[in-house]
Amino acid sequence: MSLPKPKQVNIDLYEGGTSEFKNLRSPLKLSANESALGPSPSVMEIFNQNLNLKQYPDGNSKNLKDIISKTFGLDKDRLIIGAGSDEIISLISQCFLSEGDEVIVAEESFLMYRIYSQINGAKVKYAKNINNKFSVDETVKLVCNKTKIVFIANPNNPTGTYIADKEMLKLRKNLPDNILLMVDDAYAEYVTKKDYKSGLEIFNNSSNTFVCRTFSKIYGLANLRLGWGFGPKEIVEAVNFFRPPFNISGIAEKAGCEALKDKNWLVKNIEHNNKWSKIIYDKVITKNIKTNEPVANFFLLNFDNAKHNEKEAYKIFSENNILLRKMNSYGINNSLRLTIGNEEANNKFLDILEKNF
Ligand SMILES: Cc1ncc(COP(=O)(O)O)c(C=O)c1O
Structure with a gap:
């Protein structure tokens, strides 16, 4: 018997932060x-309600999109909901990347950008961080006509550093318009620096920048897998073709709504x-x-x-x-x-x- 050959991907798999340790009980x-x-606490109340588990969830996550749109003042048609921001990064990579394409990431940055890019056939170029910070100049140096996406997390994981709003604008300005800039706002809510603005604030009107957000960090819902993306309408529509029809459970959607209400x-x-x-x-x-x-x-x-x-x-x-x-x-x-x-x-x-x- 010969099975179909799986595609070969030569990448290191993502390893999450350890939850257990030999001989450790509840570390x-x-x-x-x-x-x-x-x-x-209002999110936790959902679990005391009568949950309708037999029915499929709303594949369009309308309630959650309504609340996100109201909370952040965003057009609903420019939103996409994912099973974690991780899925948004994956969907963007599936939608835009093929063999022969290139992406640019900071050499010390969230690993899923390089993993999803490689899975989809793209070559990853690594920009040096300067003083542990994302460098606009080092990134722009690596641009060529094969570059399709530049990924940046701001603040960056794992360095814990950020770039100021001016630098982010400089990055966009110095990248050719036909390159998609993907700004990952995973930790944006924590930042209180005066010279910082989240991707969502800076690029709420951009035609070539996509922003992703997560409920896994400050909202404490990592286990439910919930995140979202905001971008130009045509991009959201294109990415939606790659999204599984019921990627978000109804419970996750409800939890996201409650989380956003509890300011x-x-x-x-x-x-x-x-x-x-x-x-x-x-x-x-x-x-x-x-x-x-x-x-x-x-x-x-x-x-x-x-x-x-x-x-x-x-x-x-x-x-x-x-x-x-x-x-x-x-x-x-x-x-x-x-x-x-x-x-x-x-x-x-x-x-x-x-x-x-
Ligand atoms: C920068 C960054 N982006 C995205 C994620 C993924 O978050 P999610 O749980 O929404 O998939 C993480 C998780 O650690 C992260 O550090």
Whole structure:
């Protein structure tokens, strides 16, 4: 018997932040940039309602689009809903990329841009980050007539850095108009910097920029898989052909609606993040661990000048029930990524840091 031959893709598969560790029971997971406080209590009430599980969901996610449109002042026809922003990135890649095309990503950036680009046959070019930050000049240098998409996360994962609104506008201005700029706003809600504007704010009227957002981070719904994209109407329509008809469960849609309604919960999360990111940053740098200034809900910790290297640090924290994210798959040396957790997890992290570094 000879089965059809699967397509060969020569890529490293994505590895998420670890949830478990040998011999650890319920570890404190600070490895996947998940929400510190979890979903809004009003989202949790959905699960006490009579859920109609036998019926297919609304394949057009009308209720969620209505609320997104109202909350952010966006045209409904320019929205697309995905099973996580991950699916939006995948759909954009399927829609625009083929063999012979090129994309540009920052060398230290979210791995799914390169993975989906390669799955769809495109070659990935890597722009150097300068001082751990996305560089417009390094990116523009790599443009050629095969370039179809430039991906940027702002703030960037895993470096935890951001570029100012002026830089983002410079990027768009310096890219040829026929290149799609894909701006990933996954951590936008956390940012309180005055010179920052989210992709959604900057490009609400652009004809060649696409923005994606997620409910997995500040809204605490990573498990339900919910995200969305906003872009030019023709692009949204084109991408929609690649979207499975019922990609979002009805429960996820309801949860997204409730999450957006609860503005107080959003504020509470931002306040929690501001408070703890400052406390953690101040402590971490006294231990000669280099890191980014607080911007999103995580830090990239570099151990070059610290008492322990990354391997030792990982071991110390995991032996104390705390999981951090290894950076090997990102090719970043001697570093771990730390997510800001709830009060208990943060205090535990600080305590172990104090005792061991
Ligand atoms: C920059 C960035 N974009 C997108 C995602 C994916 O999020 P989602 O859960 O919406 O697929 C992540 C997840 O870590 C991320 O860091």
